[in-house]
Amino acid sequence: MEEEGKIKIEQRFPSWSDMLKPITEKDFKKGIYHYPARKSDWENAPLPPVYTDFNPLDKDWHLPEGWKETILNKMDEFRKKYRELFVWMDICVRCGACADKCHYYLGTGDPKNMPVARAELIRSVYRRYFTWQGKIFGKWAGARDLTEDVIKEWYYYLHQCSQCRRCSVFCPYGIDTATIVWIGRELLTHIGIGHRFSLISIAACLRSGNHLGLSPMGMAGSLESAAEDIKEITGVDIEVPINKKGADILFVAPSGDYFATPHWFTLMGYLMFFHELEERYGLTYTWSTLAGEGGNFGTFYTYKCAQDMNGKIYKEAKRLGVKWIIGGECGHMWRDKHQFMATMHDIPDTLEEPVNPITGTYFENAKSTKMIHILEFAADLIKHKKIKLDKNRNNHWKVTMHDPCNMARGVGFFEEPRYVVRNVCNYFYEMPEHAIREKTYCCGSGAGNLADEVMDLRMRGGMPRAMALRYVHRLYGVNYLATICAIDRAAFTPLLKYWKLQPPVEHGGIFELVGNALILSDEDKERELDLRGNPLLKEEEVKEAVEEVAAAPAPTKEYVCELCGAVFTDLDECCEHAEKEHKIAKNACDMVCSEKR
Ligand code: SF4
Numbered sequence: 001m002e003e004e005g006k007i008k009i010e011q012r013f014p015s016w017s018d019m020l021k022p023i024t025e026k027d028f029k030k031g032i033y034h035y036p037a038r039k040s041d042w043e044n045a046p047l048p049p050v051y052t053d054f055n056p057l058d059k060d061w062h063l064p065e066g067w068k069e070t071i072l073n074k075m076d077e078f079r080k081k082y083r084e085l086f087v088w089m090d091i092c093v094r095c096g097a098c099a100d101k102c103h104y105y106l107g108t109g110d111p112k113n114m115p116v117a118r119a120e121l122i123r124s125v126y127r128r129y130f131t132w133q134g135k136i137f138g139k140w141a142g143a144r145d146l147t148e149d150v151i152k153e154w155y156y157y158l159h160q161c162s163q164c165r166r167c168s169v170f171c172p173y174g175i176d177t178a179t180i181v182w183i184g185r186e187l188l189t190h191i192g193i194g195h196r197f198s199l200i201s202i203a204a205c206l207r208s209g210n211h212l213g214l215s216p217m218g219m220a221g222s223l224e225s226a227a228e229d230i231k232e233i234t235g236v237d238i239e240v241p242i243n244k245k246g247a248d249i250l251f252v253a254p255s256g257d258y259f260a261t262p263h264w265f266t267l268m269g270y271l272m273f274f275h276e277l278e279e280r281y282g283l284t285y286t287w288s289t290l291a292g293e294g295g296n297f298g299t300f301y302t303y304k305c306a307q308d309m310n311g312k313i314y315k316e317a318k319r320l321g322v323k324w325i326i327g328g329e330c331g332h333m334w335r336d337k338h339q340f341m342a343t344m345h346d347i348p349d350t351l352e353e354p355v356n357p358i359t360g361t362y363f364e365n366a367k368s369t370k371m372i373h374i375l376e377f378a379a380d381l382i383k384h385k386k387i388k389l390d391k392n393r394n395n396h397w398k399v400t401m402h403d404p405c406n407m408a409r410g411v412g413f414f415e416e417p418r419y420v421v422r423n424v425c426n427y428f429y430e431m432p433e434h435a436i437r438e439k440t441y442c443c444g445s446g447a448g449n450l451a452d453e454v455m456d457l458r459m460r461g462g463m464p465r466a467m468a469l470r471y472v473h474r475l476y477g478v479n480y481l482a483t484i485c486a487i488d489r490a491a492f493t494p495l496l497k498y499w500k501l502q503p504p505v506e507h508g509g510i511f512e513l514v515g516n517a518l519i520l521s522d523e524d525k526e527r528e529l530d531l532r533g534n535p536l537l538k539e540e541e542v543k544e545a546v547e548e549v550a551a552a553p554a555p556t557k558e559y560v561c562e563l564c565g566a567v568f569t570d571l572d573e574c575c576e577h578a579e580k581e582h583k584i585a586k587n588a589c590d591m592v593c594s595e596k597r
């Protein structure tokens with residue numbers, strides 16, 4: 001990234017010739033391009049039996065013999081198999097409605113990061129070989145030859161997409177650029193091209209059952225440690241059932257929750273919640289060391305990878321003889337379960353349709369998958385007053401919520417998390433409307449972009465989210481960003497620091513807040529600390545804080561440019577400044593100009 005305070009983002013529209021001219025390895029920028037996959041990881045994953053040993057910065061990528069025919073044959077196969085994909089190839093009218101909706105375009109200003117230009121990477125080749133216009137008129141019809149430079153450009157730009165689908169929400173035709181990108185990445189695997197970060201996670205998951213490669217003892221040890229931390233804070237002994245046959249429910253979480261911070265506090269919340277349900281209602285559950293991962297990096301690689309990776313959940317559910325499955329706070333786990341799981345596998349006939357035995361609620365939405373989200377389950381219990389909560393224990397947090405792309409646009413999961421947050425916290429504030437729910441901004445690190453080598457891309461792509469957060473921090477004093485995705489929890493740590501939001505804003509899962517508020521039946525001392533070990537606010541401190549807010553004079557309206565700190569009394573002035581100084585398109589200036597309090 002540029003020197004502190006000097007970030008310049010120049011947004012411009014590409015010319016037609018820009019779109020067709022592929023970049024070369026000389027244009028690859030450090031911090032933006034991914035390291036290539038290693039041979040050992042490639043061979044340990046369910047990938048095509050061809051591996052290309054290339055260095056992205058070399059001119060010669062040593063593409064395998066016949067690579068061009070392989071790509072075109074696969075393209076032909078996919079265009080017949082995935083009809084929607086090739087309808088999207090034909091129907092884009094280049095209206096530009098999607099152009100400034102991609103967080104990577106907003107953060108990098110690179111015109112090839114406009115969604116329409118990203119899809120054009122594939123579309124131009126499709127036109128050349130599969131349409132009569134492209135065959136006859138070539139570049140005059142927006143077609144281009146498939147060359148080695150085009151492959152380099154695919155590698156560079158297809159991995160600068162987090163497959164978040166924000167662009168599709170704004171496209172009048174609903175063109176799903178994320179799926180086009182997915183297919184593009186899959187095409188690359190057929191000539192042995194892939195990036196390293198996702199593949200390491202896929203290979204580890206197939207070997208050990210989780211992306212981190214934790215051994216069964218490592219996972220069990222981690223869960224036991226979390227139970228010890230709970231004992232210190234609540235005085236309650238928590239049992240951790242692992243691989244327990246005949247339990248009612250199999251619980252699957254993203255593996256980041258077993259050891260990372262702040263994920264750990266969410267893990268504590270899960271353990272306390274299930275402990276309470278067993279204490280009060282006799283509901284039993286189990287963790288599985290073989291299905292110790294809900295997330296699925298295969299989803300961003302190939303269909304076969306995705307299928308092999310999530311199949312373990314059903315195999316374990318059958319082996320352990322559970323009735324149904326609950327999944328934890330994870331983004332791609334849920335997009336995957338919601339969109340593909342039931343068609344990727346034969347669901348074990350031992351599983352039942354999920355019915356909450358405590359409330360009688362039938363989760364019709366999970367009829368086919370036999371799997372529900374822990375927040376749906378918690379929301380149902382709260383609605384029926386089946387768990388006791390003390391919201392005041394979260395009074396030190398002023399909370400806002402980030403909708404993970406996969407949960408928002410992949411699943412449509414908006415209300416349950418908000419319902420739970422409102423029932424476990426007194427202070428909840430929404431970020432601006434253009435940055436939440438189906439319009440949510442990506443954390444900047446999705447779809448395999450959590451790799452450290454693409455940190456520049458991540459910080460730039462996460463900028464719109466950081467700016468929306470800064471807005472509610474300034475306006476309401478928000479100091480907790482809640483998210484229901486383990487990748488977000490990892491991504492926000494550097495992002496919030498980079499954009500100077502942490503401190504004062506912490507981030508974590510919703511189940512951490514549930515764990516704070518949950519009154520355990522066998523808890524016999526008053527809680528003094530939250531799950532992070534912070535002292536809880538005393539009653540008089542809460543009263544003082546409320547009075548202070550009420551007594552504060554009404555603020556004068558001012559607008560601040562988040563990129564350089566310049567202050568204006570008028571929003572239009574701020575937008576003009578953002579356009580002139582930072583080259584931010586005027587219709588996107590709400591991203592950088594926020595009301596100052
Ligand atoms: S909004 Fe849709 S139709 Fe318009 S340029 Fe983007 S992808 Fe094409």
Ligand code: SF4
Pocket residue numbers: 101102103104113114115118160161162163164165166167168177178181
């Ligand atoms: S899916 Fe998301 S990251 Fe990809 S082009 Fe669309 S907005 Fe950008």
